[in-house]
Amino acid sequence: MLAFEEAWTRALMATGMASERDGEAALKALSGFNVESFRPASDRDGLPVPSLVARLREGLASGAAKAIHTGATSQDVIDTAMVLNGLAVLDRLDRRLQKLVSALIDLERRHGEAPLMARTRMQAALPATASLRLSAWQRLVQAQHDRMPALRDEIARVQIGGAIGLRDLPGANGDEVAKLVAYALGLKLAPVWHTDRSSMVSFGHWLTLLTGALGKIGQDVALMAQQGLDEIDLDGGGGSSAMPHKQNPILAETMIAIARYVAGLQGSLAQAMLHEQERSGAAWSLEWLTLPAMAEATGAALLRAETLVGSIRRIGTPG
Amino acid sequence: MLAFEEAWTRALMATGMASERDGEAALKALSGFNVESFRPASDRDGLPVPSLVARLREGLASGAAKAIHTGATSQDVIDTAMVLNGLAVLDRLDRRLQKLVSALIDLERRHGEAPLMARTRMQAALPATASLRLSAWQRLVQAQHDRMPALRDEIARVQIGGAIGLRDLPGANGDEVAKLVAYALGLKLAPVWHTDRSSMVSFGHWLTLLTGALGKIGQDVALMAQQGLDEIDLDGGGGSSAMPHKQNPILAETMIAIARYVAGLQGSLAQAMLHEQERSGAAWSLEWLTLPAMAEATGAALLRAETLVGSIRRIGTPG
Amino acid sequence: MLAFEEAWTRALMATGMASERDGEAALKALSGFNVESFRPASDRDGLPVPSLVARLREGLASGAAKAIHTGATSQDVIDTAMVLNGLAVLDRLDRRLQKLVSALIDLERRHGEAPLMARTRMQAALPATASLRLSAWQRLVQAQHDRMPALRDEIARVQIGGAIGLRDLPGANGDEVAKLVAYALGLKLAPVWHTDRSSMVSFGHWLTLLTGALGKIGQDVALMAQQGLDEIDLDGGGGSSAMPHKQNPILAETMIAIARYVAGLQGSLAQAMLHEQERSGAAWSLEWLTLPAMAEATGAALLRAETLVGSIRRIGTPG
C-alpha cells in the first residue's frame, strides 16, 4: 500500500498536480512511516486505507497532505497492493515449483525403471514401470508451472479508478497518472477493473490447479505406501502415539487435505464476481477471506511436496 | 463417441493395423449404428463405452470387430467426446455472447448519457451517467468472450492413452494413430492427459467467470429496479400470484442464482484434480456430475441475459 | 401444489371466506385439472404459480375464481409443495435405508469373524476382524437413519404467510386458515418461514451426512478391492473396454463421487439463508437448483449401496 501511495505522490508531482515542495514533504512522510506502530481502523472503516491516509497526512501542511492519495480510492490502493503481494507470492511459489520439478525429474531418473503395476480405477491394470506414474506427476506439476507467465500477465495490472471508477482526477490527466503509477510499480496499465474480479478468481483457479496436482501426488503416495502394495519407501513419516511401528504418510495426507480445502475455497472466491454497482464491499471482502488463505495453503503444500519427494527412498512393486 | 470410434478405425486402417476389408466392415457398422435404440450398460460398467463397443462389434467377423476400438480405452473415448461436446457448447455460447455484447453496446449507445447516481459499497457515491455502469457490464462480458480462444486452445486436445496411458498399440505406432485421430477430429495432438484434469477444470473456471459476469449484471438490475431507486424500466417481468401490481425482475434473479450455483460447482469440479494412479473412476465421475450442469446453466444464464438486456426500456436516475 | 390449493379452498369455505357454491365450483376445477397438458409460464414469472392459478380460475365465475388461492402467495404454495415432496422423498429413502441397514447387519453376521487388518491413516495398524469395519459402517448408516424423525419434525411445517408474510387474510382469520390447511396436509402449523430457510438447509445437511456415510463405505470398498490387499470379492463389477480381466468397483466409485458432489452442493444451498427482505427470488431459486439434485443423487447412492452390499461375496484379509 505504501508503494502505491509513493508512486501516486510521484505521479501527482510529475503531472503538476502537486508542487515539488508539497510532493517532497509527502514523500518524506511516506518514507518515514512506521508500519510497526500503525494500527489501522479496519474495524471502523471496513478496510485500512482511510486510517492509513489520515495517519500519513498527520502533521503535514495542507498542500503536502493533498499530495498524498488525492484522486485515488481505497480500492485502488488495496487491489494494487493485492496484485503486488500476489506477484511476490508467485515468485516464491515459482522457486518452489522449479525445485519440485527438478526433484521429480531426478526421482524419475533414479527410480523410473523400477517395475510398477499400473492401476486404473483402483484396480491392477497392467505391469509397467515407475516411469509411467512419475512422468505423469512431473508433467502435471510442470503444466501448472507453464501457466505462470499467463497468470502473471493476467494479474499484473494496476488498479486506478478513483472514487467511482472513472479515473478522472481533478486538474490532471487520469490516464497519465495511471501510466506513471503502473510504470513505477512494474505493472501494466489497464482499464479500471473495480468490478471485474476475473483476475483474482483466475489467481485462485491457478492455486486450485496447483494444489490439485500436489493432492494427486499425495493421494498416489498414500496409496503406494499401503502395506500389501508396498510400492514406496519413505524416510521419516509421522509417528503414532499408539502404534510405534507405524510410519504415517502425513505429508501426503496434508497435500490431499489442502487440495480439497483450496478447491472448496475457489467455489467461494468465485462468488466475488457478483460485485454489484460501481464497487462492492461484501463481494470484495469475500476475496480477502479466501484468496490469501488459498495462497498460504498452496505454499504449505509445495513445501510438503518438496520434502515428500526428497524423502522417497524406493519406488516400485517389490520383487 | 462414434466420431472417435470412426476416426480410430480409420487410423487403424491407415497404419496397417486393420486390413482394408476389416476396416470397411467396421466403418459400415459404425455408420449404421442406431443411437436411438442403444441402451448403454452404464449402470453395470460405470460408463457407456464397454457396452457400446460390444454392440458395435456385434455380428462382425473377428477381424472387423478388432478394427473397432482396439488399443483405445474408455477414457480415450469419453474424454475426447467430452472435448468435442465442450467445443460445440462453446460455439453456441460464443454466438450468444456475441449477441449479448452487441446488445450491451447498443444499450449504452441508447441510454449511456442518462444521469445515473454511481453507487459504491451500496451507497450513493457521486453523480455520473449510465455509461459508467453499462460500459463496465460490457467490458466484463467482453473480457470473458476474449478468453474463449485461449480456452479452446486449452481444451481442444485429443485424449489417446490406451489402457494405462502409455499410448502403446500392439503392432502399431501409437503416436501415428493419435496424430491421425486428432487430425480427423480437428483436435490437437497432445501428451496423454488421463490424470491431468486441468483443462476440464479450466473449462469450469471460464463458465464460472462468465456466469459471474452475468450474475453481476443481474444483481445490478435487481438493485436498479427497486422502488426508491427506480433506475431501470423493464418490459415484461414476472407476475405475482398475490400482488398483480408487481413486476418481479425474475430474469435478473435467475442470473444471480445461476452465478452462485455454477461458482459452487466449480469448487466441486476442481476436486477432480485428485485423479489417483493411472486413471480414477471416482474423481472422473465427479466431472460428469458437475461440468455438464455448469455448461447448461451457463447457456440458460446467457439466454436470460440477452432477453433481459433487450427488455430494458429506460435506464438512469429519474429526473 | 394442487394439494395445497385444494386444502386452501376448503379452508376458505370452512372459515366463510368462500361460499359453499363458489367453493364447490373451485374444488371441481381443482380436481378436474389436467396436469399433463399444463405448461407453466415459469420462464415469464420465475415460478409456475401465477400461471397455474390463472389456469385454475379459467372459465370460473368471479366468486368461484376467488375461492382459489385468494390470500395465499406463490411462496406459500411452492414451499409447502417442497415440504410435501421432501417428505415423500424421505419415505422412499427411509425404506431404502432400512433395507441397507438390514443388509449391513446380515453382512456382519456372515463375514464379521473373518480376519481383517485394521488400517489407520492408510497404514496397516493391527490385526482385527471384519466386524470392526462392518459394524462401523452399520453404525454410521444407522446414525443417519436415526436422525430422520428429527428431520421430518423440522421440515414438516406448512408455509402460510400471504403476500408479505403477515398471514393476514382479508375477511378471515389467517391463523385459522393456516391451521386448517396444515391439518389437511398432515403438516404442523408454524410461524411464517418465508425468510427462515433453516429447514431446507437442514434437509440438505442430512442428505450430505447420508451420502457422506455411503461415500465412506464406497471408499473403503474401493480400497479393499485393490490387488495386494484383496480384502473383498464382489459379484459383478464394471467391465473395462481395454482390459477384459478387470472388475472395476464402479458402484463404490459412484458412491464416492456422489458424496463429494452432494457435500459441495450443500455449500451452495446454505447460501440460500441470505434471503433478503420479506421474500427473495434469487436466494430462493438457489434452493431449487441444489436441493432436488441432492435428493436425487442421494437416492441413487442408496440404490448403489444396497446393490454393492448385496454383491459382497467375501470379505477379510486372505489366508
Next chain:
Amino acid sequence: MLAFEEAWTRALMATGMASERDGEAALKALSGFNVESFRPASDRDGLPVPSLVARLREGLASGAAKAIHTGATSQDVIDTAMVLNGLAVLDRLDRRLQKLVSALIDLERRHGEAPLMARTRMQAALPATASLRLSAWQRLVQAQHDRMPALRDEIARVQIGGAIGLRDLPGANGDEVAKLVAYALGLKLAPVWHTDRSSMVSFGHWLTLLTGALGKIGQDVALMAQQGLDEIDLDGGGGSSAMPHKQNPILAETMIAIARYVAGLQGSLAQAMLHEQERSGAAWSLEWLTLPAMAEATGAALLRAETLVGSIRRIGTPG
C-alpha cells in the same frame, strides 16, 4: 489435550491399570507441564500428540510413563479436545446470541411501529411496519439459539477408541475407563466415533445456519441503507478515503461476506465424512482446516451483528 490426558491417567489409576505411585508421578508431570515452551512436532507427525506424550513422559520412570496415554490414541485426544473446545466456543457464542436476541427484541420495541414498505423479490410489495422485518430477524436468530441444546447434545461425546477403535485396553476394561474419562470431562459416553464425523459436520451446519441468519440481517441493512430507500440510520459506519460524505455499512457487508465464506467451507467440511478405513489422516485434517475458521468467523459475525443492531438510530420508510 492435557485435560484428556489427566482424566485418562486418573482412569488408569481407578481401574488399577496404573499404580497409585505411578499415577501420582504422572499427574505431577501433567500439572507441571509448561504449555508455553512446548513446540509440538506436528510437522513431523501430522499432529501434536506423539510429541506431547513423549514430552510428558520425559524423565519419568517407566511405570509413571506408562500411566500416561497408554491405551489411548492420538485421535482420542484430539477429537475429545476438539469437543471440549467446541463446547467452550458454544458457551461464548451462546452469550453473544442472548445479547443479540435481547437487542433485537429491544429494537423491535423501539422501532417496530414505524412504517416500512414490505419488499418481496426486491420489489415494493405492500406498506407494513418495521415490526414485520424486525420480528423476522429475531425469530431467525432465536431459531438458531433454540438449536443449541440439541447441538451440544450431539457433540458432547467423549472419543475413546484406542489404536483401531476397539476400545480394548490391555489389562483393563475399556468401557470402564471411557466412562470415567467421560465423567471427569463432563461429556457423554458414546460408541467410538473415529470414523463417524457427523457431529463435527453438524457443528459446521449450525455455524452455517447462524452466520446465514446474520448474513440475511446484514443484507437487509445494506439494502435499507441505500439512498433512495433511506429506511435505516446507523451510528458510525465506515469512512471512505475518497468520499468523506459517505457512511459505508461495513458491519453489514462483513456479515454478508462471512455468511458466504462459512457456507462455502461447510461444503468442504462435509467431505470429511469420507473418513476411510479405521481412521483417516487426510479427511480428518480437512476438519482442522475448516471448522476452527468457521467458528472464528461466526464469532466475528456475532460481534458485528451486536454492534450493528446497537448502532441503529432510526428504522422505517421516511415520512
